[in-house]
Amino acid sequence: MSTLKISDLRVSIETDQGTKHILKGVDLTIEEGEIHAVMGPNGSGKSTLAYTIAGHPRYKVEGGSITLDGEDVLAMSVDARARAGLFLAMQYPVEIPGVTVSNFLRTAKTAIDGEAPAIRGWGATVKDSMKKLRMDSSFASRNVNEGFSGGEKKRHEILQLELLKPKFAVLDETDSGLDVDALKIVSEGVNRAHETTGLGILLITHYTRILRYIHPDFVHVFVDGRVAEEGGPELAERLENEGYDRYLVEQV
Template sequence: MSVLEIRDLQTTVETEQGTKQILRGVDLTVKSGEIHAVMGPNGSGKSTLAYTIAGHPKYTVTGGTITLDGEDVLAMTVDQRARAGLFLAMQYPVEIPGVTNTNFLRTAKTAIDGEAPSIRQWTKDVKGAMEKLRMDPSFAARNVNEGFSGGEKKRNEILQLELLKPRFAVLDETDSGLDVDALKIVSEGVNRAHQASDLGILLITHYTRILRYIKPDFVHVFVAGKMAEEGGPDLAERLEEEGYDRYVDALNVS
């Protein structure tokens, strides 16, 4: 069993108004096979948490630790984190002109595994994964995310997840911008990846609708850069009914 452990994580970012603290002492432990949903209002720092785990240079860690099976993640470069088994599905996937999906995926797989996959088996794997995600075969030859709709970009992120087979996946609002059909297809892909390899998942979302398809073991309420409450799936149901106002109000009072 692998363990991704975050302890007292504190992060700042530079703004026009100066240095701003975003994460204010985050504690979180995700084990292999567990699904953790992180929910909270806009601007609470959920995406900052995702990007800090992945190693985005925009964010400066000023305190705390992130370890993967005892290894210091913060000491790793972004590519080292990927090879260690960390994966980030971005809220806004970027376009990469001039790089086809096929070349991108095989290059990434080679870099992570340390050797190139067999052409025959790799072609079969890519085709099979695309079929399950209901992606047109022509997308394999198109440039990464270029001209893709929002839903197509999200499916492409899950295609990477299924093919690269990480140990832990951070899914940053993978449900945003998806209609009901696309949400179901993307969720099915996440569930396949989870079941195939005992994948640990950190699922960041505003809404509970994706939790109808991806069942969390733990739910965390994230407000003002830290965990405000933690519980089981029933906590998500309560948030659906009550929203986040009481957490924000309690923060304003304190």
């Protein structure tokens, strides 16, 4: 069984005002097949955690560790992390002019697996996944995220998730900017990946609405770079009713 383990993680970034310490000792363990929701107010460190796991160079690890099945993730390059089984669905997917979706997906799959997928079988797999995500086949010939709506960009992220089959997926506010229909479609894709591959999920969100479709096993509340409280799905329900005010008052 695969395990992603984060221990006493402390992370900072450089700003115009100097070094800013964001994560201040985060502990979190995700086992294969588990769904963990990370919730919290703006600026609490949720996205910093996501980008640190992925290897974004802006974020400096001051201490602690991240391991995947006992291997040191922090010692890996970004591409090595992807090959090891880590996946990040970005809050704001970037446009890649001149690179079509079909070429991007096949190149990514080749890089992850170490060999190119058979063209005929791969094409059928991509079309089937696009159909399930309500993506028109014409998307395959469009440049990556160029001119895509917010919902189209997020569906393309989940298309990658389904095709690349990672061990663990970090979903950074995947529900951001989605209408109800798009949210359902994206959630269905995440649930398919979870059910068919035993995917472990770290789901970062401000709101509980996506948790109506993707049901977490554990909920972690982030406040000021730390885990302020942990619990089960009932914790998310309480946050829906009470918000984050009581945690913020405790910080004052």
